[in-house]
Amino acid sequence: MELIKIEGGVCAPRGFLASGVHCGIRKNKEKRDLALIYCETLCSAAAVYTQNKVKGAPIAVTRRNLADGIAQAVICNSGNANTCNADGEEKAAQMCRLIADELSITPENVIVASTGVIGQVLPIEPIASHTHALKEALSREGSGDAAEAIMTTDTHRKEVAVSFELGGKECRIAGMAKGSGMIHPNMATMLGFLTTDVCIDPDMLKKALSACITDTFNMVSVDGDTSTNDMVSIMASGLAGNAMIDEEGLFFDTFTEALMEVCRHLAKEVAADGEGASKALVCTVQGAPTKDCARKIAKSVITSSLFKAAMFGSDANWGRVLCAIGYTDANFSIDKTKVTLSSCAGSILVCENAAGVAFSEEEAKVILSQNEINILIELFDGEEEATAYGCDLTYDYVKINGDYRT
Template sequence: MENINKIGICAPKGFYANGLHCGIRKNKSKKDLSLIYSDVMCTAASCYTQNKVKGAPIYVTKEHLEDHKAQAIIINSGNANTCNDNGIEIANQMCELSATALKLKPEDIIVASTGVIGEKLDITPIQNHIGELVQGLNDNNSLAACEGIMTTDTIAKQFDTAFEIDGHTCHIGAIAKGSGMIHPNMATMLAFVTSDVAISEDMLIEVLHEVCNDTFNMVTIDGDTSTNDMLSILCNGKAGNPEIREKNENYAIFKNALFKICKDLSKAIAKDGEGATKLLTCAVVHAKSDKDAKAIAKSVIASSLVKSAMFGCDANWGRILCAIGYSDAQYDETTIDVSFESNAGSIAVCKNSQGLQVDEEKALEILKADEIIIHVDMNNGEESAESWGCDLTYDYVKINGEYRT
C-alpha cells in the first residue's frame, strides 16, 4: 500500500530516499551520505555556483545532465571534493558505485558534495556503505536524506506541496542544506527538488532558472559564494498530467508551486545562518526595474553594518540608505521611505530619505523579534523584490574560526 503520509522529497509519487553515517565525518552521530532515487527515469535540470573555482561534482553532474535525464542523486557531506587532483575520479566513482547498486547507468546519476575544501575525499567509506544506503531506500526517508547533507546547519530543511493540473494531483518535495558561506549567485547550499509532474526538458530548464533567480539567488548570509552550490530537480511524470510543453496556465501553476517550495527553503537557509538569531527580509517596492529592485534588496541584506544593527536591535536606518547608495541600481535618492516590521508591530523611520522622529522603545521592541522585515519604498517605479538573510553575531566568527577543528 502506498504511504499517504510521505513528506519532503518522498512526497511525489515514485521517489525514495535514505541517509546514513558512512565514516567521512568523524562524528558517528552525524549522517554523511544520502541518496535520492526515482523508480523511473526523470527529466532533470540543475543550476550551479557562479564561483570560478568549482567542486569536482559540478563538472561530473554537468556532463551527466547533457541529455537532461537522471534517475538518482548521490550526495556526501563532510568533504567538498574540491581542489583535489583526483576529484573528478572520485565523483565518477561515486556515480559508478551508485549505478551498480541501483542497476542504472553512471551517467544517469547526479553527484554532489559539501564540506571542507581542499581535503581529499576517500572513496572507501562510500564504497563500504553504498549497499546499505540503497537497501535502506524508503518512501518515508526524506528526513534521513536531509540530515545526510547537513554541515553547520542546526535544523533540517525539507518542504513539500500538492497542487492540481488538469484534474491530476501533483506534488513537489525538496530538501536543502545551507547555513554559511552564502551569497547571491547561489551559496554554499545544496538543494534537491523532486516532482511527479510531467514537463518537457526545455520548460523544466527555463522554470528552474526563473525560480532560482527569485529565490536562492536572493539569499545572502556572509558575502561568500561557495564552490559546490547546486540546485537540482527531478521530474518523473508519474502524476499523469499532460506534459507541460509551453508557457501556458499549467506552466504557471507548476512555477507557482516550485516558487513556494524554493522560497520556503531560501528563508529556512537564511534563518539558520551561522550564529544567527534573526531572519531578515528586505522587501523593496516601487523600484524602476526588476533588476534595480533585486540589486537594492540584496545590497541591504548583504550589508555587515545593517546585519550588525539588527543583531543589536538598533533602528539605524542610515545604514540601510548607505547600502542602497552603493548598490548597482538606478533610483532617485531623495524619495526613499524605510520602515521596520515584526510580530511586535511596525515603525516608520525614514520618509523621502530624511529621518523621522522615532519612538526608540517601540523600535527596540520590534527589533527584538526573531523575524524582521525591512521595508524599502523607492517611490520611483512599479517593480518589487525580496531578499533574505540574517543578523551578524559573535557566534558567526566562532563557528567559522573553528570550522576545520
C-alpha cells in the first residue's frame, strides 16, 4: 500500500470542516481555546479513553453519545479540564447542546472533550457566547485553527493527512492531536481527533482504532503520569465511495494499516513535544519472548527519569538502560542483552551480553547531542519487537509544571 501525505489536516477527508476561536477560557486573547470539527453527514464513530480511575466529565458524556457508534461533530475546549467538578457532566452535556443547536444536529451526535487545569469549575458562558462564531468560522481550511485551539503547553500544532487506494477508490485519513505533559498512556494521555472518508461499519471502525492504539499512542510516555481526560476519537464520513467495510479482510487490513501510520505519526509528535523536551527518544526492543514483553521493556526505558535525564546531558549512561530493563514486570532473559545508541550523527555499541564494552565517550557525546536519539535493545530471547516514544527530562519540565496553574 502506498501512503501519500497531503495537505488539509482533519479537513482533508471528504465532508469535514473545522474551526477554532478564542472564547475567553484562556486569559491570553491571542490563543484560540475552542475547537470544532464538523461533518456534513452522519459518521460512523469510535473512541478510546483514559484508564485513569479519575476521568474528566466529557469522557462520561462522550461514552454515552457514542454508544450507537454514530457522531457528526467534535467540540473541545482548552484551558480547563472540566474534571473533579460537581457540575462537570452537565457542563459537558451543555457544550453538546449548544453546538448541536448551532449546527442543527442532535446533541447525542457530538463528541465533547476538555483539556487543561483539573479541579477548576468550567465557565460555560464563554463557550455559550462563542458557539455561533465557532460555527461561522467552519471551513475546509480550518484544521490549523482547530489544532491550535486544543493546545495547552504544546509548542506547535500536530496534524497529518494521508491518501491511499482502497478497492480502486482514493481514500483519506487525517488527524490532529495535543499532548505535552501528563503523558503516559494506557489510553489515553492526550487528545487525538481522527477523520476519514472511508465507508466503514462502526464496529469495524472501533476494532481498527483499538488495534492501532496499542502500538502507537499507548507506546508514548513523557512523564509517567496518566491523564484524567484524554481520548482518541475517529469519525468516518463514508464519502470516499468504497464498498462498505463490515468484516475483516483485505480492505479492513489496508484501512487499519493506513490508520496505524497516521496514529504513529501523531504519537511521535506528541512524544517529541514533551514539556521542556530538547530531544525525542525512540526505543526499540527486539528479540523478546512476547510482544507484551517487548512493549513493557521499551516503555520502561523511555519512562525512566534517570535515563531521560542522562539523555538531556548527552551522557551514554547505559547502566540506566539496563536498570530500567531489569525492573520491567515481565519474564525474559537479560544475559545476552545488547544496547546500541544512535542518531543522525552515527551509532555506538555501549553494552553487550548485559555488560559494558569499551567505547569513545567523545563519540557518544556527539551522537547523543542530536534532536532524536534511538535506543536499540536486543534481547536474543525470542522473535517479538516493539517501539516506544518519549523525550528527555530537562530543567524546563520542572519550571513548566511548577507554575502550571499560575
